[in-house]
Amino acid sequence: MNDSRFLVTVLNSFDFTYFQGNTTRFHVNEARGRATHVYDQPFALISQITDGPLLLDIGNASYKVEPGQGLIIPPNTKYEIHMLGPQFVTHWLNVNVTLLDHCQLFDFIEAPYVTSEAIGTDIGRLQAEITALMNADAIDSSTSLYRMAQVKQRMFDLLQIVLSISRYKIGSFEDIRKFQRFQPVFDYMEKHLAEKIKVTRLAELMYLSTSHFHKEFKQAFQVSPMQYIQAQRLKKAQYLLATTDLTMGEIANRVGYDQAYPFIRFFKSMYGSSPGKYKKGLPR
Known part of the structure; x- marks a missing residue:
């Protein structure tokens, strides 16, 4: 298969799974005095942090996250969040992106765990728009379809952001071809x-x-x-x-x-x- 046909196949196979999204405020007192939160979820986390700062631990590496910055955590990644102040707010989405039905997008790219404030602002805006659209009351069937089209468009905008700041792993396209075979x-x-x-x-x-x-x-x-x-x-x-x-x-x-x-x-x-x-x- 030539490259153009292969790219069309991959493009047509892109699939988004939206799990949930919200804005959550964490206080030390609400966590029974705990200032550390440990997570390992089967979906990706894409979020903007406000009212931080906090410390993100993944494996043996630590990253300080300042207010306004974004977080991109691949699915099935264990991470710890340590609060450096009395509270932080996260505007978050849990999503997955697959191609060829079974390939996790994050298996082929290395996205930065912590983004710039500019990228964080874009993530926060899209999170707010997607969450509002998902929680809006349906008026009729045509309105619901239009709303879902708007969600899909914003999911592609999120994907564009993630890909624009990510590095492709060595041999990514060769690996995708193997999955296709x-x-x-x-x-x-x-x-x-x-x-x-x-x-x-x-x-x-x-x-x-x-x-x-x-x-x-x-x-x-x-x-x-x-x-x-x-x-x-x-x-x-x-x-x-x-x-x-x-x-x-x-x-x-x-x-x-x-x-x-x-x-x-x-x-x-x-x-x-x-x-x-x-x-x-x-x-x-």
Whole structure:
């Protein structure tokens, strides 16, 4: 496939998932005296901080965030916010951007965690507009459709901001091409995540022998097919914990486990804490 056709394919596959958005004011006293907040969410955070400052810890790095600056945190990234004053305000959105149905945009770019004040101002404006549109009362069907078109336009504006200040990871487009080649496999995985998935069936979808498929998959993605499936089950479990009130048994069934206990053990072995503890730590 030539580059122009490939770019059209990628362009047409862009998909936004909006989870929630709001403005939240944090006070030290409201957190029972805590000045630290720890998060790890299955969606991206795009926000502007006002009335700071605060300290952002990700891995072994720390970043001071001044009032007016923006934050861009990729999905499934554990981070800590340390309050440096009595309060801070965050104007935030939880969103995800995917391409080719299964690729997380943030897997291919390195966005700065902390932005300039100018970028933060743009993020804050778009967050306010998107939140207002999402919370507005519908008048009729045509008005609702028009409003959703406005939300989509502003989501593209946000995407443009993120891409304009991000670096592309080495080999990004080559990796996207790999995902496109294996798309039938990823489609099958997603549809059958609640069932037992056999590598032999995945190999059939690619018209390859099982051994050849296993080798090519691992060369392309640096993990075996079963390791990839386990990672997808963990991500879906995190998403369900964050966005639904399903019981542990119901979530277990949706990610391929007959009972809750094996799922809880799997989640803890992969993530390091129980699903119940993970859910309690999510912002409300």
